[in-house]
Structures are given as C-alpha cells and as structure tokens.
Amino acid sequence: MPSFIDRRLNPKDKSLSNRQRFLRRARGELKRVVHEKIKSGKIVDVDAGHSVPFPLDGTSEPSFQADRSSGRREHVLPGNKEFTAGDRLAKPGQGGGTGAGKGAASEGDMEDDFQFVLSREEVLDLFFEDLELPDMIKSSLKEAVTFRSRRAGFTIAGAPTNINVGRTMRNSFGRRIALQRPKLAQVEAIAKEIEELEAKHPKPGSASSERLAKMRSELERLERRRKVVGYIDPVDIRFNRFEPQPLPNASAVMFCLMDVSGSMGEREKDLAKRFFVLLHLFLKRRYERIDIVFIRHTHQAHEVDEETFFRSTQSGGTVVSTALEEMQRIILERYPSQDWNIYAAQASDGDNLAGDSEHCVNLLNKEIMKLCQYYAYVEILDERESAIFRSTDNGTSLWRSYRQVGENWRNFQMTRIAKPGDIYPVFRQLFAKQPSSAKNG
Numbered sequence: 001m002p003s004f005i006d007r008r009l010n011p012k013d014k015s016l017s018n019r020q021r022f023l024r025r026a027r028g029e030l031k032r033v034v035h036e037k038i039k040s041g042k043i044v045d046v047d048a049g050h051s052v053p054f055p056l057d058g059t060s061e062p063s064f065q066a067d068r069s070s071g072r073r074e075h076v077l078p079g080n081k082e083f084t085a086g087d088r089l090a091k092p093g094q095g096g097g098t099g100a101g102k103g104a105a106s107e108g109d110m111e112d113d114f115q116f117v118l119s120r121e122e123v124l125d126l127f128f129e130d131l132e133l134p135d136m137i138k139s140s141l142k143e144a145v146t147f148r149s150r151r152a153g154f155t156i157a158g159a160p161t162n163i164n165v166g167r168t169m170r171n172s173f174g175r176r177i178a179l180q181r182p183k184l185a186q187v188e189a190i191a192k193e194i195e196e197l198e199a200k201h202p203k204p205g206s207a208s209s210e211r212l213a214k215m216r217s218e219l220e221r222l223e224r225r226r227k228v229v230g231y232i233d234p235v236d237i238r239f240n241r242f243e244p245q246p247l248p249n250a251s252a253v254m255f256c257l258m259d260v261s262g263s264m265g266e267r268e269k270d271l272a273k274r275f276f277v278l279l280h281l282f283l284k285r286r287y288e289r290i291d292i293v294f295i296r297h298t299h300q301a302h303e304v305d306e307e308t309f310f311r312s313t314q315s316g317g318t319v320v321s322t323a324l325e326e327m328q329r330i331i332l333e334r335y336p337s338q339d340w341n342i343y344a345a346q347a348s349d350g351d352n353l354a355g356d357s358e359h360c361v362n363l364l365n366k367e368i369m370k371l372c373q374y375y376a377y378v379e380i381l382d383e384r385e386s387a388i389f390r391s392t393d394n395g396t397s398l399w400r401s402y403r404q405v406g407e408n409w410r411n412f413q414m415t416r417i418a419k420p421g422d423i424y425p426v427f428r429q430l431f432a433k434q435p436s437s438a439k440n441g
Helices: 016-040 043-047 120-127 165-178 184-200 206-228 266-286 306-311 321-334 356-368 383-388 397-408 420-431
Strands: 050-054 114-118 146-155 239-247 251-259 290-297 301-304 340-348 374-380 412-417
Touching: 016 050, 016 120, 114 120, 184 206, 251 266, 251 321, 266 306, 266 340, 266 374, 266 420, 290 306, 290 321, 301 321, 321 340, 321 356, 356 397, 374 397, 397 412, 412 420
Parallel strands: 251 290, 251 340, 340 374, 374 412
Antiparallel strands: 050 114, 146 239, 290 301
C-alpha cells in the first residue's frame, strides 16, 4: 500500500497566515521584553543571555470546533462505559466552562508561561535588529561590492593554467601503488638480463631457450601493465579552486571620546561608560571591519585601550579641545579620510575651561567635520537639570557652542542624557537606520 508524506509548508490542518502572525507577535514580544530588561538593568547585561517569559495564551493558533451548546451529536466515542447510543444528555449552559472563577482555586492542571532562554547572540540580534551606523558608504562611492579571488581547495575541473602539480602527482603516486604499476627499473633489469643471456647463448639450447621464453613473457606482461596503468591518469589531475570574496568599498573607524575630569561625578561617569559600552557592543556586533579608537580626556587627552577606557580612575581638570586635537592627530597619522569612513561619539557633562569651547568649535568646523561621516555629541545632565534644559536653546557653554556646529553640518548630532533609562532611546535616536535617500552634510 503506497504511503504519502505531506511536505508542504502549509499543511491542510494549519493556517500559514496564522502561523506567520504568531511568529511576528512572538518576535515583537521578545524584543519588547529584552528592551525593557536592558532599560531597567545594567547596559553591560546586553552582552549576556536572558530568560524571557512569554504568555501562554498568545501561543495558540485560531481553530474551528463544534459548539457544545448547539448542534446534534449521536455518536459515542470508543472506551465509554457510562453512556450508550440513544441516551439523551442535557447540553451545558452558556458559559458553562470548568475553569476557576475569581477568588476560587482551580483543581485542574495549569500551564505556566513559556520561558525563552535567549543566548547572547540572540539578544544582540534582537537589540540591534533595526539599528545601523548612518550613511556607512560615502556618497562618492558606489554601493557595488568588489570581489577578489581567494583559494578554496581543489577541484577536478578547471583551466590548464590552474593545474596543481603537487596534488596531481600525489594522486598519481597513490594510484600507481594501489594498482601495482611496474617500475621502470624492473622492466630495464629484465631486458638487460635477456640481453646477457642472448649474448652468452647465441645458439638455441634447451635450458636457455626455456628461461629466455619465460623472461620475454614476463617482460611483455610488465610492459603491457605499464601501458594499462598510466603514469598520470585524468582521474589524478587536480586544479586549484578559487571563489570570489567580497571586499568592502571603504573601511570605517569609530572614535569614542569621553570626559573623565573632576567635574564628572561618579553618576556622570557611569552614564558615559554605559553609553560607550552599548556603542562598543553595537559596533563590534554590526561591523567586522571597523577600528575603534578610545580617547579619554581631562586637561590632557590620551588614546587608551578598551580596558583603561572603561576601568581607569584617573581624573583632573577639563579641556575638551585636547580630545579633539588628539583625534585629529590620530586621523592624520593612521586614518586618511580618502580611505576611511570616520565616525565619532563624544560624551561630556558640558563643563569646559573658559574660552576653550570656541576653540572646540573652530577645530570641528575647520578641521574635523570635513573628515567625518558622522559626529554624535551626548551631554550628561543632572536629573534636576533635565527639566531646566528641556529646550535645546538652554544649556552649558559647550552645548551652546556646539549648536553652531550643528547648524553648519548636517552630519553633527546632539542630544542629552539624564538617567539610565534615557540611554537606550538616545542611542536609537543617534544611530537609527537612515532612509536610503539620506545624504551626509
């Protein structure tokens, strides 16, 4: 009897549209819970797995079934010992369910909510799903991806110029050993021995003739075997295999500038560190080919490694321009703008040495912004100041000075953070996906 296996993606007893709707609802709920956990907890927790509850009532697909309060049923299910065909049973009333009402304990089995255990990779996928660095490709470059050939093993077909002699001879040697192809030295030794016997016994004799006949027969067999088992056979030939490897049109570098001066208290430093941890994770996750430069500054600025950037307790005065000068120096030394897409993110409480803010504006307007694809400035406020500085017209001297830069350059963005809950919305605001028609300033 033939059997049929239904391999359709939409079986007859399932609804594809309902399944897709459920998957969208489940993914949306997971994203919402993950974002809430990150907003209420520590930002560094994004780099770990999470257990996410999902309500059970949202997991079932809609289905049709007979209404118990109407219709007519005259069959008895197998295994029933209480009723027989023809018995009349009262139908349950409206709302005659067996569930527990409010304030009553349920006697039936209950099912808990689902618990999705998300790995670190899955959490980051959900977290960064709709985020991307703005305008990653320079306006002067096309979006087409270039390729270069990369060695990818061997193949049995290809151009003669791609023959791999070493692998071909290795296969030939193994085949000749397996098929016991006679060596040339064996053939030459027997031929030489035949010549010597013929020279010693030119006249045919009974003993010598029989031996010569055997040796000639063996020589013919060896030569025939050598012809059948060739030195190199088509099955031995191997060619170098190449496959195209995509290359990015341009490289990217991200400068992280952070104020760690004495005016930055522990709360401000913690908020700045959280913002950069999130930024660092974002860049590491989304872009494999990107350099990240960490610059800490007080009255002096230094390029540091990641550990020092987040862990060092060094403090001092406040001269913001030193960080911009250090960034400019590094760009000129290592990251020419014609070869690199340059991005920068700066976090500060807005305090600065008197007169230095104007110097910062000059550096940005005349030197740095023309090299950058994007520059984000995040100012960290006290929670009490957030109500006072609700308007962008008000702010610290550095904020007011940077507004001039924002008016001149479209790729310069400013925003404020007052509490941990502000970090994620601000992060999305600064690094949200740009429309395809967006251009750099």
